[in-house]
Amino acid sequence: MARYTGPKTKIARKFGEAIFGDDKAFEKRNYPPGQHGANKRRGKKSEYAIQLMEKQKAKYTYGILEKQFRNMFKKATAAQGITGQVLLQLCESRLDNVAYRMGLSPSRSGARQLVSHRHITVNGEIVNIPSYQLKAGDVVAVREKSKSLESIQSSLANSSNVFEWITWNNDTKQGTYVSIPERIQIPENINEQYIVELYSK
Numbered sequence: 001m002a003r004y005t006g007p008k009t010k011i012a013r014k015f016g017e018a019i020f021g022d023d024k025a026f027e028k029r030n031y032p033p034g035q036h037g038a039n040k041r042r043g044k045k046s047e048y049a050i051q052l053m054e055k056q057k058a059k060y061t062y063g064i065l066e067k068q069f070r071n072m073f074k075k076a077t078a079a080q081g082i083t084g085q086v087l088l089q090l091c092e093s094r095l096d097n098v099a100y101r102m103g104l105s106p107s108r109s110g111a112r113q114l115v116s117h118r119h120i121t122v123n124g125e126i127v128n129i130p131s132y133q134l135k136a137g138d139v140v141a142v143r144e145k146s147k148s149l150e151s152i153q154s155s156l157a158n159s160s161n162v163f164e165w166i167t168w169n170n171d172t173k174q175g176t177y178v179s180i181p182e183r184i185q186i187p188e189n190i191n192e193q194y195i196v197e198l199y200s201k
Helices: 008-015 024-028 047-062 066-078 083-092 095-101 108-116 150-158 192-199
Strands: 120-122 138-142 166-169 174-177
Touching: 047 066, 047 083, 047 192, 066 083, 066 192, 083 095, 083 192, 095 108, 095 120, 095 138, 108 150
Parallel strands: none
Antiparallel strands: 120 138, 138 174, 166 174
């Protein structure tokens, strides 16, 4: 199963945002990486460079590699609606992302691991594919044997996120993917139009 395993703070510094979640190292050095650090003069970026950075940011944010991301774009292009918005909705509908949004892990990579290690069920069945696309009405829950996992309990205790398109019951450790989120409900700072322009060349 392919995933990015390289340095995360360096990538976050490149985009100027803590895209992987809370990062103390990023807060200390909130400027792009490189030999000359914060003092380096950086020229104006080309249109292509801006579009490419936006695509890279989306990929790193959701933990998706190029081939999979390109396939999602093709799927978004074929679907009804605005391509860029549909692309982000597909990213948000991934099982690992919804588990993260429900507060089961403080990071998407942690949520991905929970899914891969068979701790999560969808409609009562164990699903261990992080990229599994949820449909409106699907019930996501923590597997009975995994409810006492300290990492899950700790994450839920510290989670305060509330999303209109997801419900969560802390007592039963299960929630419902109520509906596909509208663009305004997706908090990620991504300009999806740049991604569409890049892939449309």
